[in-house]
Amino acid sequence: MSFVEGLRCRECGTRVPVAAVHVCEWCFGPLEVVYDYDAMRGRVTREAVAAGPESIWRYAPLLPEPPASDPAGRVDLGAGWTPLVPAPRLGAAVGLRDLWLKNDTLNPSYSFKDRVVSVALTAARALGFDTVACASTGNLAHSVAAHAAQAGMRSFVFVPADLEQAKILATAVYGPNLVAVKGTYDDVNRLCGELAGEHDWAFVNVNVRPFYAEGSKTLGFEIAEQLGWRLPDHVVAPMASGSMLVKIDKAFSELVTLGLVDDVAWRVSGAQASGCSPIATAFKDRTGRLRPVRPDTVAKSLAIGDPADGYYALDAVHRTGGAVEDVDDREIVDGIRLLARTEGVFAETAGGVTVAVLRKLVRQGRIDPGGRTVAVVSGQGLKTLDATADLLGPTFTIGASLDEFGAALSLAAPGPRPVPRSEPA
Ligand SMILES: *Cc1c(COP(=O)(O)O)cnc(C)c1O
Numbered sequence: 412m413s414f415v416e417g418l419r420c421r422e423c424g425t426r427v428p429v430a431a432v433h434v435c436e437w438c439f440g441p442l443e444v445v446y447d448y449d450a451m452r453g454r455v456t457r458e459a460v461a462a463g464p465e466s467i468w469r470y471a472p473l474l475p476e477p478p479a480s481d482p483a484g485r486v487d488l489g490a491g492w493t494p495l496v497p498a499p500r501l502g503a504a505v506g507l508r509d510l511w512l513k514n515d516t517l518n519p520s521y522s523f524k525d526r527v528v529s530v531a532l533t534a535a536r537a538l539g540f541d542t543v544a545c546a547s548t549g550n551l552a553h554s555v556a557a558h559a560a561q562a563g564m565r566s567f568v569f570v571p572a573d574l575e576q577a578k579i580l581a582t583a584v585y586g587p588n589l590v591a592v593k594g595t596y597d598d599v600n601r602l603c604g605e606l607a608g609e610h611d612w613a614f615v616n617v618n619v620r621p622f623y624a625e626g627s628k629t630l631g632f633e634i635a636e637q638l639g640w641r642l643p644d645h646v647v648a649p650m651a652s653g654s655m656l657v658k659i660d661k662a663f664s665e666l667v668t669l670g671l672v673d674d675v676a677w678r679v680s681g682a683q684a685s686g687c688s689p690i691a692t693a694f695k696d697r698t699g700r701l702r703p704v705r706p707d708t709v710a711k712s713l714a715i716g717d718p719a720d721g722y723y724a725l726d727a728v729h730r731t732g733g734a735v736e737d738v739d740d741r742e743i744v745d746g747i748r749l750l751a752r753t754e755g756v757f758a759e760t761a762g763g764v765t766v767a768v769l770r771k772l773v774r775q776g777r778i779d780p781g782g783r784t785v786a787v788v789s790g791q792g793l794k795t796l797d798a799t800a801d802l803l804g805p806t807f808t809i810g811a812s813l814d815e816f817g818a819a820l821s822l823a824a825p826g827p828r829p830v831p832r833s834e835p836a
Pocket residue numbers: 522523524550551627649650651652653654655656712713759761789790
């Protein structure tokens with residue numbers, strides 16, 4: 412029951428059959444998956460979705476699925492259907508009355524990348540590949556290695572050599588061919604582009620990128636379904652290539668097309684780290700021109716200096732009336748701590764970026780304080796312990812005696828320790 416019609420160029424509209432290709436032969440524009448929405452009507456219903464698995468695959472008709480006859484089936488570690496939780500304490504701290512968190516730290520490899528990888532490897536296997544590869548800023552490597560292990564596929568994962576130790580180890584344990592490249596993500600990506608021409612491998616974010624990118628739509632589908640089939644007023648999402656944000660917007664449009672939600676206006680806003688903010692810079696310049704940068708930020712998972720979907724992300728932000736902002740390393744760490752202290756969610760640096768940008772956008776009056784806002788928390792904090800290591804430790808260190816603890820207790824704050832409210836300099 413696949414509704415996929417083929418691939419289409421996002422620039423010139425040229426159609427091509429499903430294959431491991433990502434650029435248009437005519438204009439070099441990126442290709443995306445096209446579906447037959449008419450055929451879905453009446454078959455893709457709220458009830459049918461609700462009867463599906465508690466994973467991204469409950470939206471299988473809206474994903475590039477292999478045909479039911481394909482014995483290979485899905486590559487599935489259980490990505491998705493992560494909690495959407497109200498965040499009243501964080502909301503109060505930043506000035507929002509109806510804030511929610513999409514907690515994607517709770518995926519099988521602890522980041523949102525499991526959504527895109529499950530879809531990409533499913534497509535890769537259906538297309539006949541036995542080897543998968545990727546260029547990664549860390550989380551993708553971790554997720555590809557895990558899914559490839561479970562699927563019994565050979566994998567080559569390429570990462571910048573200066574990646575966080577936790578991400579290297581958490582990837583290596585699955586037994587991939589882990590290749591550390593001396594250079595930035597953009598160097599790694601260029602190398603993978605060249606390798607894709609030489610090896611018959613599925614590079615999840617190169618030749619099978621059209622399929623990979625579709626996985627991010629499930630964030631949008633889940634947010635709407637978990638809100639009782641209603642769209643939020645505003646979504647704030649972190650941006651590396653910009654693909655996730657573009658696909659959340661596309662997901663909302665698809666739900667409207669299918670009549671699964673009411674067509675009310677929504678906004679999407681993007682969050683970047685100041686040390687790698689080409690999309691935020693283009694948004695603020697109003698030149699609309701994206702200029703590649705050399706990343707220098709603690710938010711390594713977002714450190715893409717030349718974002719593939721940057722223009723499409725800017726388009727979605729402008730079209731919906733959202734905004735793009737960036738925050739520096741100190742604000743990112745503040746964001747991580749603020750989220751943890753108020754809502755009990757420990758996010759990696761990308762989550763710190765999102766929370767700090769959320770706060771900034773509220774201060775700028777770009778988010779309606781009474782509207783329903785969803786912040787996407789895309790990765791787990793244990794992956795980037797280095798970012799907070801210098802600032803965190805025991806509150807008290809004492810000898811094992813009642814007296815010493817009594818002295819410490821007299822210094823302890825009543826109730827929860829106050830939320831830090833450091834202002835940007
Ligand atoms: C990859 C990644 C993103 C953003 O990815 P896009 O390239 O913009 O789709 C956000 N958060 C985390 C933790 C990531 O690993």
